[in-house]
Amino acid sequence: xxxxxxxxxxxxxxxxxxxxxxxxxxxxxxxxxxxxxxxxxxxxxxxxxxxxxxxxxxxxxxxxxxxxxxxxxxxxxxxxxxxxxxxxxxxxxxxxxxxxxxxxxxxxxxxxxxxxxxxxxxxxxxxxxx
Amino acid sequence: xxxxxxxxxxxxxxxxxxxxxxxxxxxxxxxxxxxxxxxxxxxxxxxxxxxxxxxxxxxxxxxxxxxxxxxxxxxxxxxxxxxxxxxxxxxxxxxxxxxxxxxxxxxxxxxxxxxxxxxxxxxxxxxxxxxxxxxxxxxxxxxxxxxxxxxxxxxxxxxxxxxxxxxxxxxxxxxxxxxxxxxxxxxxxxxxxxxxxxxxxxxxxxxxxxxxxxxxxxxxxxxxxxxxxxxxxxxxxxxxxxxxxxxxxxxxxxxxxxxxxxxxxxxx
Numbered sequence: 001x002x003x004x005x006x007x008x009x010x011x012x013x014x015x016x017x018x019x020x021x022x023x024x025x026x027x028x029x030x031x032x033x034x035x036x037x038x039x040x041x042x043x044x045x046x047x048x049x050x051x052x053x054x055x056x057x058x059x060x061x062x063x064x065x066x067x068x069x070x071x072x073x074x075x076x077x078x079x080x081x082x083x084x085x086x087x088x089x090x091x092x093x094x095x096x097x098x099x100x101x102x103x104x105x106x107x108x109x110x111x112x113x114x115x116x117x118x119x120x121x122x123x124x125x126x127x128x129x130x
Numbered sequence: 131x132x133x134x135x136x137x138x139x140x141x142x143x144x145x146x147x148x149x150x151x152x153x154x155x156x157x158x159x160x161x162x163x164x165x166x167x168x169x170x171x172x173x174x175x176x177x178x179x180x181x182x183x184x185x186x187x188x189x190x191x192x193x194x195x196x197x198x199x200x201x202x203x204x205x206x207x208x209x210x211x212x213x214x215x216x217x218x219x220x221x222x223x224x225x226x227x228x229x230x231x232x233x234x235x236x237x238x239x240x241x242x243x244x245x246x247x248x249x250x251x252x253x254x255x256x257x258x259x260x261x262x263x264x265x266x267x268x269x270x271x272x273x274x275x276x277x278x279x280x281x282x283x284x285x286x287x288x289x290x291x292x293x294x295x296x297x298x299x300x301x302x303x304x305x306x307x308x309x310x311x312x313x314x315x316x317x318x319x320x321x322x323x324x325x326x327x328x329x330x331x332x333x334x335x336x337x338x339x340x341x342x343x344x345x346x347x348x349x350x351x352x353x354x355x356x357x358x359x360x361x362x363x364x365x366x367x368x369x370x371x372x373x374x375x376x377x378x379x380x381x382x383x384x385x386x387x388x389x390x391x392x393x394x395x396x397x398x
Contacts, residue, residue: 093339096332099290105325
């Protein structure tokens, strides 16, 4: 099949810019769901639980991931976690696959994730729209 | 945009448990779930029962979080086949099979996997995630399945329950990804309790762990589920289904609110 040479491309009238997310950290707002009447973890136990989850799925390398618990409310079992952006998928998947706390079932609900801490102050998904 | 769906909630006799599962799924943001009826041919006396209509089972379905719509409940039939003769049931035009929205097969051997991908009239092929794969996936049947619009189903609840199963889930998923390259995957739960369910974004993130890209992972909980459902609907019709959606009407007031001077300019 004969093919004509394509005409030379016109000079680009645009400039390509790639913006990578330069955010160093990602923030997650999570809530721990426990069956009724179970022992509630304290802040230290909560951090321990997160590290255990990371170790279960990703081993020692996962456990060494820099994760901080910024706030933790024992009453509602909700917390804000900070993790380096490269470790977001690891932390999130570890939380997803965590199924037990002290041999009782539990579930982590990741409510929001954002590279900006301020974004966690409101949740558009909870707005009642009509 | 297709809403999120979970195509595998085990349908049992426990109505109360099912109701709490539905409520949990709606709260997590799933807009459609499928109740799974399993038929294992190894056990004797397995009859395909007529699925109960969801409106009979549950008088009031919960409202999906973030919307004002009620959750959609579908019926799904899963056949566990370990012998080629079991597939005859699918070829015969059994009246009860037609009542299910989605039909899935769980092939136990490589030969049956090949048959399921290439000839059987099904919507989903289940992938074993609780034990080591008894065979390797090969490219030809998988490619045929992708061409025919059949999807592969991966379950994630076994991975939450047990660390050994977690290992098998991840390794089987990765070996499937190498062949199908992240296309035509559906991820669903098979959760028996509300605490085993995970939110759609959590599941999509899990897809990244299995080696999918971000868009493929999100499609595995949204658009691919919808495609499976539509594939199931084509079985009931002669050749296909067409959906029409009402287009929101453009507000024509914009023009009238423009200042008079601007209008005159465009006409001149």
